Amino acid sequence: MRERKAQRSRERMISEAMGLFAGKGYEETTMEAIAEAADVSPSTLYRYFPSKDLIVLASFTGNTAKFAEVFALRVKDLSVERALAEAIFAVLAVEDEEPRHALLVRSILGQSPVARARLWDYLGEQQRQLSKQLAESLQKAGDDPIVLLTARVALEVLLAAADIWRASKGRTSSRATAGALMQLLRGGNVLFPDPGPESSTQEAAPKATARKALTRKQ
Known part of the structure; x- marks a missing residue:
């Protein structure tokens, strides 16, 4: 009670x-x-x-906390990729259902440096939590690059969809926007940094040196 x-x-x-x-x-x-x-x-x-900024942040975090909850629930029956999408959709639903409130929260976060700094701390914690969940689901180490990058990409899709939605002043569907961003990623239409062929040569060089050293000892 x-x-x-x-x-x-x-x-x-x-x-x-x-x-x-x-x-x-x-x-x-x-x-x-x-x-x-x-x-x-x-x-x-x-x-x-x-402080006031904590009130604004509480309004934001109360919704984004759904991400971990929905992912944990959905990943029991769905693939990791689908569970991530469902978690993103769940968080963005409030923007489509309560656009005026969501726009106000994002506007204040954009104006208040203190609130924005607290927001980034919170998002960092969310990323760490998601990485832990992904590591368990994928049966990988928590510091595995695949785990860390997957967590970051999922949150970036969420944040990018929210930014596009805010820029349109709520005239677009944040869920549809997130879906379109996911399709861009899955379709190979997003450009990624290219390390070039020399990166594989550099990786092979230490192994070749080690093999030569071993041969000399033998």
Whole structure:
């Protein structure tokens, strides 16, 4: 009961804060005004959210947390590739369902350096969590380049789709955009850095040197 009550209070504070941010502006809204609108004391608000940027970030992370949850659920029955796609779609769904709220959150994140810095810290943690899940699903080491690059590419698809959606001011479907980006990747239409043929020669050189050294010892 206490946990549910605390969660409802938390959601009310976030909702009232976002309403004030939309009406008065992010910088103009004070923590005291948020506490009054949410019908809580300033000390209670500060206990939940020590700063305004954490309120904005909570609104964002509450949705993106679905990524790990959906992937963990879907990968039990689907391929890793499909599970990743379903997780991306789940996170982007809120942008299509609640475009005004999502645009406001992204606008504030774009304006506030502090909130944006916290966001990148959060996304870094999300990438580490996804890498761990992928390592378990693929039965590879957590620091395997395939695991690390797959996690980063999946999150980049998510972020790119969200950026395109925001640039269109919500006029496009973020889910459809993400699907199109995935098709570009799978169709081989995205350009990747080319190390050139000399890279394979450089990799082979140490092995050849080692073989010569071994031959001399023998």
